[in-house]
Amino acid sequence: MLVEQEIPVAASTLTEVARLAGVSPATASRVLNGSARKPGPGVSERVRQAAATLGYIPNAQAQALAKSSSGLVGLIVHDIADPYFSAIARGVQEVAREQHKMVLLATTGGTPADEKEAVAAFAARRADAIVIAGSRSSRPEDANGNAELAAELDRYCRNGGHVGVVGQPVVGAGALEGYHLVEVPNEQLAAALAGKLAASHSGDFVIIGGPEGLITSDDRIRGFQSGLAAAGRPAAEVLRASFNRAGGYEAGLQLAQRIRNARTGEAARGGAKPNLCIFAANDVMAIGAAAALRSQGFKVPRDALIAGFDDIETLRDFRPGLSTVRLPLEEIGRLATLSTLGSGSGGEDGHHDGGPVVTGQVTLRRSTEWTP
Amino acid sequence: MLVEQEIPVAASTLTEVARLAGVSPATASRVLNGSARKPGPGVSERVRQAAATLGYIPNAQAQALAKSSSGLVGLIVHDIADPYFSAIARGVQEVAREQHKMVLLATTGGTPADEKEAVAAFAARRADAIVIAGSRSSRPEDANGNAELAAELDRYCRNGGHVGVVGQPVVGAGALEGYHLVEVPNEQLAAALAGKLAASHSGDFVIIGGPEGLITSDDRIRGFQSGLAAAGRPAAEVLRASFNRAGGYEAGLQLAQRIRNARTGEAARGGAKPNLCIFAANDVMAIGAAAALRSQGFKVPRDALIAGFDDIETLRDFRPGLSTVRLPLEEIGRLATLSTLGSGSGGEDGHHDGGPVVTGQVTLRRSTEWTP
DNA sequence: GACTTTCGGGAAAGCGCTTGCCATCCCCGG
DNA sequence: CCGGGGATGGCAAGCGCTTTCCCGAAAGTC
Missing domain, CATH: 3.40.50.2300 (Response regulator)
Known part of the structure; x- marks a missing residue:
């Protein structure tokens, strides 16, 4: 029995799926997106069917808003075309992929002010984690920028974010929960x-x-x-x-x-x-x-x-x-990302942990x- | 007169800012995020002040949801550590930055199936545009994947998305509005x-x-x-x-x-x-x-x-x-991105436009x- | 067999923001 | 002096999804 494939002109919503399946949006949500509660098999099947028919794609923004977790990992580099950074980026990307997250990219040229801005943008997007690669600067003229960057990071962490820093600590950043460092010797x-x-x-x-x-x-x-x-x-x-x-x-x-x-x-x-x-x-x-x-x-x-x-x-x-x-750059990227995501538990005492060892x-x- | 800087433990919301400023959320929204309507100078000042005090950062997810436009540009490459792609990525990133957008990165190794998945993920995030770099495949065993990729792209375009393809057209993709190609000779x-x-x-x-x-x-x-x-x-x-x-x-x-x-x-x-x-x-x-x-x-x-x-x-x-x-790789990345963003008008007849010339x-x- | 537990499902309250629409208020011409 | 038009601010309805309750029914307990 061939069912006419409905090709909706606009993206269909959960509610539409639910209606088509004859269930409530709540139930549809539960079956389509891993919830603690597993609806009965009959219902599940109907919902899944309806979703397939409509070509349903969940609206990640809405999901993020509802559960305040975006599945985003922010990556800050100086320059993505620099092979040093692109190697790290590959590692980050890999882990993100494994964990079903997407990476959000920002390039800053190493300017603390831009980095601060990038962190703010990531925070605005409610990124689950931020990885900062690229050397920090200890120049006096950057002190101000560094302080602001540190403040922004602190705030981000305090709001439950995790940040992974590659190389050396952000100058002036506090020893916060959720603050991870991948030290490069x-x-x-x-x-x-x-x-x-x-x-x-x-x-x-x-x-x-x-x-x-x-x-x-x-x-x-x-x-x-x-x-x-x-x-x-x-x-x-x-x-x-x-x-x-x-x-x-x-x-x-x-x-x-x-x-x-x-x-x-x-x-x-x-x-x-x-x-x-x-x-x-x-x-x-x-x-x-x-x-x-x-x-x-x-x-x-x-x-x-x-x-x-x-x-x-x-x-x-x-x-x-x-x-x-x-330097195992790719691995460094992986570790930095993992430290912020994978081991939500790995460092239960967490803050400013010695971090993984890179050699x-x-x-x-x-x-x-x-x-x- | 030094005002005690309130450091809120959680990110503050527009509503809080509005309350502090003694205005309605609507007004606060209008002053803080470019709206067509400009509230009076007195009010504006108060709101801005309040926002600064609270260290308000708008929730991009919520904004995206409300106005269904995310400020995101999706970039699909085979491998970000490959210098070919990282050069293109740099161009994309630059334009995105100029246009106050963020780039979302996906690496696929060139597998059409993965690319399709990436497109879906970008669509889920309501990316304003998607740039696909990296060679298409015309192998028979990829025909299926290509078709699905094309379908996914079509759907994305039909929902108002713009896609910029570097190199050659996606096999089997229709000549849709919002579909741009940067041809490389x-x-x-x-x-x-x-x-x-x-x-x-x-x-x-x-x-x-x-x-x-x-x-x-x-x-x-x-x-x-x-x-x-x-x-x-x-x-x-x-x-x-x-x-x-x-x-x-x-x-x-x-x-x-x-x-x-x-x-x-x-x-x-x-x-x-x-x-x-x-x-x-x-x-x-x-x-x-x-x-x-x-x-x-x-x-x-x-x-x-x-x-x-x-x-x-x-x-x-x-x-x-x-x-x-x-090959002006960076420029290619720029052009691909611009074609999807900048010239919302540039190709008013738009679809499948001859596109910018790369030499x-x-x-x-x-x-x-x-x-x- | 009457009672407490589950368990599967729905109603509804948000998440934080935008925006159409309405109520004012002010300024101005008639 | 009064009514109309243009600003200006507020209300409230969403955007699409999750999640907390809540409710009825099926299932266990003595």
Whole structure:
């Protein structure tokens, strides 16, 4: 018996389904959306049938309003096209999907003011959780913005929201229930990297870092320096540039000039071991620096060694292979999201929990390997 | 006169604001959220004041429900961590931001069934627009899924939604009002690339394509072949692999074997021009293939030329520079989004409009440049 | 067999906001 | 001086769904 498929011009509502099934909206709601109460099998069948016929799609907004939980996860990144963030985003997205939630995306360029705004927007949408990736800033001029961001987050948490922060705590945020942190051991890893590099490189070190106050960058720099110190080496000079390829390139040009000067001074003897090892605070900067060196006629690792941080996937095919620290970015995204959703119980004492442990791995490749 | 900042434990509602301001919720609504009617200045001031005191954040869900428009833009991609998609996502995000909308992200791996589900979810959330990036599939086994996807999209459009599709039309989708397409001239560009390559390369061509039925890939292959034909060259052999780095790598290994065989056969004479030019249907595959060749001891462009498609930003530092076709991905994302939002009027005749014009640019670099 | 428990279903009260409509009030021309 | 028109504010009816009661009936308990 073929039933005429009704193709409604407008989205049909629960009430219509209920009417068609000859039950009350309450019952229809109970059968179609998991409720504690399970209506009888006969009724259920009728309702489901009616829903199918009408092509019923529940109005998520209305549901959210009624049960004040939206099934939304907010994700805040600096720039979704940056491979660092898109890798994290993939992790977040995966978990969200598993948990039948949708992710709401906001990109802020790292400006605390924008981040605050994004949090507010997420709060307005009653997002169940917010994941903030991307370095916090400790710059004085951002102090204000940070404070507002922290306040906004606090309020969000106080209203029952959960926030997962990747990397380091939001400056000034309280130790609230619902506030989770996925700590990334930038400092230790950078120290470990420095140690390894110091073992094989006897010359100078120089660091290309992001702008002062970018915590991730600062942590990595500090870690690298302490690693150097532990190896009995003098502290490295730090060049500041913007935390992206362009910044790396710019700094790379400076360094090229410097190498050139050194060379002419020392009467170019062939086969000399490169005298400089560059540590860029992230892979993208490292690539930029490498490009700059190349543009000036220098080769890595022949004329300078170079290492980065993150082990961005797309960059693994870069030649010479970039020495770096592998960070499980996708996993980090997953963990940050899970900490806010999955373990509604996981951290019953919850607030500011030590959080899941993330480890990275120093990965040495050709870019820091001098071969005679 | 310092007023004690009231810090409400729960998010405050419009009604509370109204009460504090001594007006009706209607009025409060009118002043706080752009309404056609502008209440008097005195009242407005009081309401705004009250809202500030209470730290009022409108409940977007409720607003959406009441005015059935959510301020949401749905974005469907295969994989957000793929630089191709993340570049597009950036464009989408930008426009959304400009228009004070938020983007809702869904990743589907390209499965029509998942895409359909994503569309349904977006529809449930009453997204104002949906942008679908990522190749459609014309494979027979996806026909079913495609049909369902098309149906879901149709229904969404019929309910007043706007959808913007990147690349090629959804197979089987009707020519509906609210259905926009940003066409990417994959075929022409691939042909142009083939032409340029044919001009400088006299040997064989081989194509590494995605799985058969992936329209983007197929278009590029077809274009390349026709470009070859136009240059009086025989059609190239097509190797099929998955549309990502791994696929490229795999195919690259096969080709390496082939090159090796050819070499031993022809009694290795040094300095021979590479006999093979590889066209990979996208940059990531090209990189994979290049890595495979390298792993087998071959060098690009010494032993084989190679070209890709997309001009992924992160890959521009790859050495040797990868010949490719530059696609303005971010712009494509922007256009797709704008077509659904900005020009609510732009295409008043609207449906299936020719859409904005996207052009790419053949970009030759070292990877296809044989130097003696 | 009379009583307390379930249990399946419905009525209705919201969730927080927008908006059509009505009641005022003021300003102005006649 | 009075009536009409244009502002301006409030009332109340939803938007579509969930959920708390409540009620009748079926099922258990001595």
